Amino acid sequence: MNSVTQVINEAHLSANSTLGKCTEIEVYGEPLNPSINYSSAYAFKTIEELGAYHENKFDSVRYTRDSSLIVRQLEHYFGLMHSDHSALMFNSGMGAISACFSALVTSKSRIVTFGSFYRKSLSIFLSYQKNFGIEYINVLGLEELENLNSKDTIVLIESPSNPFLELVDIKAVRSALPDATIILDTTFQGLLNSKSGYQGIDIVLGSCTKYIGGHNDLLAGYVVCQNKSLYSKVWDERSMRGGIIDNQSAYLLLRSLRTYDLRVNKTLDNMSHVLKFLADSSVVESIYYPGQYENAAQSGLFESEHYHGGGVVTFRVSKNVTLNQNLETLCSTKMAPSFGAVDSLVEIPMYMSHWGKSLDEVKKLGLDERTVRFSVGNEPIQYILNDLVKLLKIK
Structure with missing residues (x-):
């Protein structure tokens, strides 16, 4: 009696093709929706081919904890919606914001926030303060930013804020803190709702679970970095901790973008x-x-x-x-x-x-x-x- 493995292997060998491409089908049209590939790993035919991946890992795929084809498609779209900067998809909005701060915070860091904002984001900063002695400051007005400018200052701006929908003057913050790293949480804005194009912001992020997903059936988040150095740090953090969006949720998110x-x-x-x-x-x-x-x-x-x-x-x-x-x-x-x-x-x-x-x-x-x-x-x-x-x- 043949085993399932034997049947699959024999079909694979007789077709002389990769698994999943064994049957030749004449296709005259193109699907309206992208395919979902659930593979957790991608095969390489030669060491040279594998080496080519390592030389271009940000734009290729090897292991789905790092990336996948459908996630790359999503990231391409989110990049285009943010002045063609580099985007990264996450398994939740909190996964996105956690990765950014984990990638950037050092023993010298100072974290600055404004007024009322999402309580789960606050819990991250309080944890840094309690467990590692990281300086955390919540300000109520721009005048309080005096003497806080430093390359070690990391600012989170949630605008509009939760739950009172207040705005933060981003240009004024950048003027007061020219050397700081500024992160903007746009969850309450949704997509393409900035007339300034996020000028003065180093990282734009948000939860896709809300307006972008729009059906209460997925969790996702995104990060858009204004330069390759930040992108590389956040990419490495996501790869290390496994915070990438899964392929099924990525498919649903692509669907949601269309409506x-x-x-x-x-x-x-x-x-x-x-x-x-x-x-x-x-x-x-x-x-x-x-x-x-x-x-x-x-x-x-x-x-x-x-x-x-x-x-x-x-x-x-x-x-x-x-x-x-x-x-x-x-x-x-x-x-x-x-x-x-x-x-x-x-x-x-x-x-x-x-x-x-x-x-x-x-x-x-x-x-x-x-x-x-x-x-x-x-x-x-x-x-x-x-x-x-x-x-x-x-x-």
Whole structure:
């Protein structure tokens, strides 16, 4: 009785071809979608061929912890969307930001951040501070940057920020810190939403799990480096720790890129109705959206830097709104983390991201039990507004 291995080997040998190319098929057309190759390793016919890979490892494939054909295709597209700089794909947004700081931080480093931003990013910096004595400084204003300029300073800018959608003046930061390495987290911007083309930024990164993936069915992140030295360091870090996106998720992400504009345009159209609804509501005390409402003082910065404000809005409701009970009555909107997808999602950050903390603790972050973050999806707008009516119901 033949074994499976024997059958495969005999077919391979008789075809005198590589595995997977044994059958000659006449193909007259081209597939509309890319193929997914699940191979974890790539074979080389000669030592010379292997040597050629090592001489050109950034643009070739050998082992999928380093790269693969479909990941290279993704990185090519992300590079083109960022002034043709070198891009790297990761298995999550946090994988991307972790790799950048792991690649760059030394015993002399100083890490600088601005105001409120994603709590998981903060946990990285606090860990560096606690475990290795790395200096970490969170500033609230540009005036606090005085005397912080150094080649050992690494800056993280999250703009717009989570959850209050505030902007950071990147040009002013670069002017104050000309020698620093500046990393920009664009997760809340989405793609192609910078009028300046990220001038003055050394590394642009973001989570693809949000707007870019857009269907709540994958985790991914990206990094774009402005020079080859940074790219090489981050590439080596990803290779060492295995943070690359898997091929199945890469395929789904390629699919999502093809519908990105349609999804974002629908979200922005729905957002215009949501903002009007919230502004007209007597039980909404404050609204946070880039360049508008509580962030209106940044309208000039917003207009000069961005094309749109995205699909997330944060707002605070009055005390007579029964938020906790009202969340149970929603229909199409779901209480869930993440944002930027076809699904409308709602959360109370105090409970979703800061569970177990006291009210006094979260108030230091500008939050309370009446602060809501709402991600506008692609549902018919009346579905979304109907859920907002239910969410804002009073006693």
